[in-house]
Amino acid sequence: MVDSSKAHAVLLSSPGLGHLTPVLELGKRLRTLNFKVTIFVVSSRTSAAESQVIESFTSLNLCEVIVLPPPDISHIIDPDATVVTRIAVLMRETRPAFSSAISALSSPPTVLIVDLFGTDNLEIADEFKIPKFVYIATHAWFVALTLYLPVLHESVKGEYGDEKNGLFIPGCMPLQPEDVIDPISCRSDQQYLESLNIGIKIPMADGILVNTWEELQPATLAALRDHKLWSGISKVPMIFPVGPIVTPTSPTDSNKTELFEWLEKQPIESVLYISFGSGGVLSNEQMIELAYGLELSQHRFIWVVRPPAEKKSRDGSFFTVGNSINANEGLASNLPEGFLDRTKNVGLIVSDWAPQVEILRHQSVGGFLSHCGWNSILESIANGVALIAWPLYAEQKMNGALLAEELRIAVRPKTLPWKGIVGREEIKMMVETLMAGEEGHAMRGRVKELKSSGESAWNHNGSSAKALAQFMC
Structure with missing residues (x-):
């Protein structure tokens, strides 16, 4: 045309x-x-x-x-x-x-x-x-x-x-x-x-x-x-x-070296990456439950953390992502007391923003707890990484349904994240299902097939x- x-x-x-x-x-x-x-x-x-x-x-x-x-x-x-x-x-x-x-x-x-x-x-x-x-x-x-x-x-x-x-x-x-x-x-x-x-x-x-x-x-x-x-x-x-039109990988910034040095030491497909996109934020209560759920699962993780939401906003950083001046200032105050010390050998906390494409591409990453923005979904598929679907706003609920019901490459919480608090036990169960269960193994197989079809499409x-x-x- x-x-x-x-x-x-x-x-x-x-x-x-x-x-x-x-x-x-x-x-x-x-x-x-x-x-x-x-x-x-x-x-x-x-x-x-x-x-x-x-x-x-x-x-x-x-x-x-x-x-x-x-x-x-x-x-x-x-x-x-x-x-x-x-x-x-x-x-x-x-x-x-x-x-x-x-x-x-x-x-x-x-x-x-x-x-x-x-x-x-x-x-x-x-x-x-x-x-x-x-x-x-x-x-x-x-x-x-x-x-x-x-x-x-x-x-x-x-x-x-x-x-x-x-x-x-x-x-x-x-x-x-x-x-x-x-x-x-x-x-x-x-x-x-x-x-x-x-x-x-x-x-x-x-x-x-x-x-x-x-x-x-x-x-x-x-x-x-x-x-x-x-x-x-x-x-x-x-x-x-x-x-799929996705952001290509690029050389990692020098200030993110510690993150990738840590990833290099982890077993293949053992790390759960957690990020709620460029706009997503959680309530303080939900952040605490997520922290305890990760701790209970005992699985390795990288978690991109933002200050909790004000009022009931779930898209509170949509227009301000990347504005954090001091990456770790006040971080511990938004998490359970002692959480950072108790998980220092299995988890890594990143404030505000992380080089997502490069993280998902790393061989140590085996799962992605995502807000289900389509860019993030495509980046996950392009790197063969199955998901935990945690929609927050916009069309993300629909995206989560597509992932879980039609493509069958994601676990979804029974508690709707936009309606209530997903508890620590349910979070633990979802992490274990994705990272260690037979269902998660099948999802990883399917997402790798989709990765191949996406590459073939171009x-x-x-x-x-x-x-x-x-x-x-």
């Missing part, structure tokens, strides 16, 4: 490390296929890690990166608005600046690609008379739900979480009540209306690039291509599964390579 010999792709990324990283990596893919690539980033201006990633990427000189200052939306949204609402409004209010910035480019764009929250900017492509695409940096089941949301909005009268039989999505397994994603869990919340707006706008696109691959979700992708299933939808754009004749080539034609 796009002639790469003269193509200039303009990409638009919303703020947040989890949104920015896959857009940058897609830009690199397009650049290696002879595209000229300009990436516009709406910065949060509050995350040190986000700024570091932009700076590091810019130094590669593969793509032009232009940071758009975030517009002031304080007069438009409530101070307690959700992350989804804040990002959606921010991206909508960016339209005039984005259009002007495109006009100022030295060479005109030939294709526009926006991320999920940038769909209000699709109309800018019409101003320049160029094709327009949406890059959804998650899985096909989420794409199907988003496209079908306008139909559900009309057909379901109450809250989606009250539907005892789950939500019907064409060609997909039903979305169970406990897995209904946060942005659509309350129809009176503005984030629901923003999600509905995204579902309405996506059919305007000429195609959807999805960060999955044919072999990972064949049935769901087939359903998205079967237009007979989608009555009530104005149009299902062409689907291009171009995953071979010369692989499914994702073909999909991107089809997008280029």
Whole structure:
């Protein structure tokens, strides 16, 4: 659909490390296929890690990166608005600046690609008379739900979480009540209306690039291509599964040497890595239970720890990840008394942020307790590491269900982490199941098969390579 010999792709990324990283990596893919690539980033201006990633990427000189200052939306949204609402409004209010910035480019764009929250900017492509695409940096089941949301909005009268039989999505397994994603869990919340707006706008696109691959979700992708299933939808754009697009490994920082020296001393696949992504935080009570559960399991671990959540926020570090100045200041006060001393021979605590891709790649790592962000899931699969699914916010509950029920590469707690406290005994049991049980052994076998299929998808004749080539034609 796009002639790469003269193509200039303009990409638009919303703020947040989890949104920015896959857009940058897609830009690199397009650049290696002879595209000229300009990436516009709406910065949060509050995350040190986000700024570091932009700076590091810019130094590669593969793509032009232009940071758009975030517009002031304080007069438009409530101070307690959700992350989804804040990002959606921010991206909508960016339209005039984005259009002007495109006009100022030295060479005109030939294709526009926006991320999920940038769909209000699709109309800018019409101003320049160029094709327009949406890059959804998650899985096909989420794409199907988003496209079908306008139909559900009309057909379901109450809250989606009250539907005892789950939500019907064409060609997909039903979305169970406990897995209904946060942005659509309350129809009176503005984030629901923003999600509905995204579902309405996506059919305007000429195609959807999805960060999955044919072999990972064949049935769901087939359903998205079967237009007979989608009555009530104005149009299902062409689907291009171009995953897995993940962050490549890079040389470790000198200040992280101690971590890898410790890993080198551990047996193969003996370490559980624990991280709740760029935004996730736990309550103080949950942190204490997790600490005791790890201690009771007696399994080796690396735990990325952040200060506990204020109020009931589970995404409290979304816009501030990487801002910790003193890595270990006050760390012990958030953990059980004596925990660090009792576990010093089996565990390692890291404050705020860790080089996740490099850790997951290490042969000593055998499991990942994850918040189930899609970037983290793909990084885990790409390194053949099975998971404990611990969703916190956004679409992560849906991701956890996909991991456990369809892909069968994750253990899930019976206690829902977003509703209650997962106790130490249940945590101990999950760790033992994943790291030492027969079920965990089977999961590791399956995830290694998925790792192989993901690598094959990007071979010369692989499914994702073909999909991107089809997008280029």
